[in-house]
Amino acid sequence: MRGLICPFALFVCFVVGCSPAEEKAVMKEVEASETAAQKVYRGDRQNQATEQKSDAFWKRASVEVYRSPEELLAQDARERRHGLVLDKIARGPGDKHELALTFDDGPHPDLTLKLLALLKQENVKATFFVIGKMVEKHPELLKAIAADGHTIGNHTFSHVTLTKIPVADIQVEYRANNDIVKKTIGQNMKFCRPPGGDYDSDVIHAAEACGLTTVLWTDDPGDYANPGDNVIEERTLAKLTNGGIILLHDGVKETLDVLPQIIAYAKKKGFSFVTIDEFSKK
Numbered sequence: 001m002r003g004l005i006c007p008f009a010l011f012v013c014f015v016v017g018c019s020p021a022e023e024k025a026v027m028k029e030v031e032a033s034e035t036a037a038q039k040v041y042r043g044d045r046q047n048q049a050t051e052q053k054s055d056a057f058w059k060r061a062s063v064e065v066y067r068s069p070e071e072l073l074a075q076d077a078r079e080r081r082h083g084l085v086l087d088k089i090a091r092g093p094g095d096k097h098e099l100a101l102t103f104d105d106g107p108h109p110d111l112t113l114k115l116l117a118l119l120k121q122e123n124v125k126a127t128f129f130v131i132g133k134m135v136e137k138h139p140e141l142l143k144a145i146a147a148d149g150h151t152i153g154n155h156t157f158s159h160v161t162l163t164k165i166p167v168a169d170i171q172v173e174y175r176a177n178n179d180i181v182k183k184t185i186g187q188n189m190k191f192c193r194p195p196g197g198d199y200d201s202d203v204i205h206a207a208e209a210c211g212l213t214t215v216l217w218t219d220d221p222g223d224y225a226n227p228g229d230n231v232i233e234e235r236t237l238a239k240l241t242n243g244g245i246i247l248l249h250d251g252v253k254e255t256l257d258v259l260p261q262i263i264a265y266a267k268k269k270g271f272s273f274v275t276i277d278e279f280s281k282k
């Protein structure tokens with residue numbers, strides 16, 4: 001349980017002043033209670049917002065902190081030093097002038113169709129890491145993404161930080177998304193991305209158990225923080241390298257504004273755009 005239950009139970013006891021017997025009872029109750037993710041997966045979606053607010057795991061896990069490309073690189077180097085070989089794609093092949101655009105957090109009711117139109121106009125295929133509960137709300141948008149030939153990946157059902165929830169719930173999150181995507185477009189996804197890029201070996205192994213390879217990124221223009229068109233453009237263009245995986249978001253207006261320039265610049269530099277699926281085959 002990643003050391004979360006005991007501190008939580010002890011905290012409760014500290015606040016309310018439990019006796020050792022009561023303390024044991026609190027711990028038992030916490031261990032027995034389902035997390036919000038498990039409830040979601042079991043179809044009990046009533047009062048989901050309230051559950052998310054009150055569930056201690058959920059509260060911690062809802063805070064998304066993005067790992068920078070440098071942090072991801074350092075983590076990768078650490079794994080190699082320790083001889084840890086994890087099933088993940090941190091970048092594409094370095095010998096080809098290719099890039100992968102990835103869009104997280106969709107489908108988005110206002111912007112997904114605009115993004116699809118833009119990609120079609122530019123003749124670019126991308127990879128969309130979708131959130132299960134967004135798919136549930138907007139199934140027609142997922143169908144539109146799939147119909148345009150983009151690769152679809154799993155970005156969990158509820159968009160929680162996977163290193164902060166109990167290990168058992170990591171699979172629950174990925175499977176719930178697998179199920180809704182399969183139900184909507186009949187497709188088995190092959191790739192996933194943990195929210196914030198926050199992963200450890202438990203997260204990677206849980207993904208593997210759900211038939212998913214974890215995909216990270218090499219470039220993060222920070223579009224989710226709405227830094228302004230120029231900043232997104234500059235940050236993206238400054239770092240284009242062979243096999244680069246660019247993290248962007250489906251649902252950020254500024255991303256749509258600068259995407260044509262980013263694509264035009266990359267093409268001018270001789271890069272072509274591929275999906276993560278294509279990267280993985282090379």
Ligand SMILES: [Zn+2]
Pocket residue numbers: 104105155159195196
């Ligand atoms: Zn996300």
